[in-house]
Amino acid sequence: MKKGIIFLISIFLMKGLVWAAPLKVITTTEDLAAISKTVGGDMVTVESLTRGAQDPHFLEARPSHMLKASRADLFIQVGLDLEVGWVPSLLMGARNQKIHLGSSGFLDASQTISPLDVMTVPVDRSKGDVHPFGNPHYC
Numbered sequence: 565m566k567k568g569i570i571f572l573i574s575i576f577l578m579k580g581l582v583w584a585a586p587l588k589v590i591t592t593t594e595d596l597a598a599i600s601k602t603v604g605g606d607m608v609t610v611e612s613l614t615r616g617a618q619d620p621h622f623l624e625a626r627p628s629h630m631l632k633a634s635r636a637d638l639f640i641q642v643g644l645d646l647e648v649g650w651v652p653s654l655l656m657g658a659r660n661q662k663i664h665l666g667s668s669g670f671l672d673a674s675q676t677i678s679p680l681d682v683m684t685v686p687v688d689r690s691k692g693d694v695h696p697f698g699n700p701h702y703c
Contacts, residue, residue: 590638623650
């Protein structure tokens with residue numbers, strides 16, 4: 565995961581030679597924000613949408629979050645459906661094409677890891693807090 569974040573931020577920073585302002589990074593969790601800040605240093609401003617005491621499964625996409633995302637150059641999420649309940653509405657409400665799924669400003673950090681505890685039998689949310697794509701608590 566760390567390699568993927570380092571790679572993507574490095575690409576943005578190389579392109580950023582023409583940018584006067586630091587790269588604006590929004591993350592879904594504080595640990596991703598800390599990694600991003602360490603990698604980017606003074607060339608990035610980083611903000612996490614969740615705080616340590618908040619459960620990233622159940623955050624509500626508030627207008628203040630959408631405003632922050634609307635100004636972001638890079639959006640980083642944990643992935644593996646950890647934020648499935650609120651990130652889609654956040655990104656839609658932000659109206660920022662740079663950070664939409666599939667764009668160069670959208671990073672799903674789970675795409676750079678080998679997930680653990682991937683379910684091999686059919687599951688659904690009626691069974692509680694299950695993660696069919698693997699354990700998203702890898703950070």
